[in-house]
Amino acid sequence: MRTAGHQIVHHLERFASDEKDEVWLPQVGKERWIVLSKDKKIRIHGIEATALMNAEIRAFLLVSENLDGASIERVVLGAMSRIQGLLLAHKKPFIAVIHRDSTVHVRLKYKDWKRRARDKKGE
Numbered sequence: 001m002r003t004a005g006h007q008i009v010h011h012l013e014r015f016a017s018d019e020k021d022e023v024w025l026p027q028v029g030k031e032r033w034i035v036l037s038k039d040k041k042i043r044i045h046g047i048e049a050t051a052l053m054n055a056e057i058r059a060f061l062l063v064s065e066n067l068d069g070a071s072i073e074r075v076v077l078g079a080m081s082r083i084q085g086l087l088l089a090h091k092k093p094f095i096a097v098i099h100r101d102s103t104v105h106v107r108l109k110y111k112d113w114k115r116r117a118r119d120k121k122g123e
Contacts, residue, residue, distance in 0.1 A: 058087060062075065083098075
């Protein structure tokens with residue numbers, strides 16, 4: 001993706017491979033970076049979503065499994081115009097997903113996450 005002209009900071013360039021989400025996500029939020037991840041531990045629900053939302057991150061999660069590095073690059077580059085469109089259309093934070101066919105859609109917006117958290121407290 002760097003050869004296509006995109007600025008990329010790989011996780012391991014700044015953080016340990018086993019760095020806890022509560023450490024690296026706030027730093028990413030401060031830097032106003034966009035998260036692109038295939039990490040299955042970062043989920044749309046739960047503490048990972050909370051950490052992403054609290055750090056005010058715009059995250060794009062690759063949800064297709066069994067893709068090698070070249071395939072991931074192809075999928076993400078194919079989705080780049082859609083990614084850029086979502087970045088312009090939606091305020092941060094949000095979580096979007098990227099599929100194998102390079103389709104992209106927002107899965108969780110801040111207001112929906114906040115409403116769900118409020119509803120969960122009221123249960």
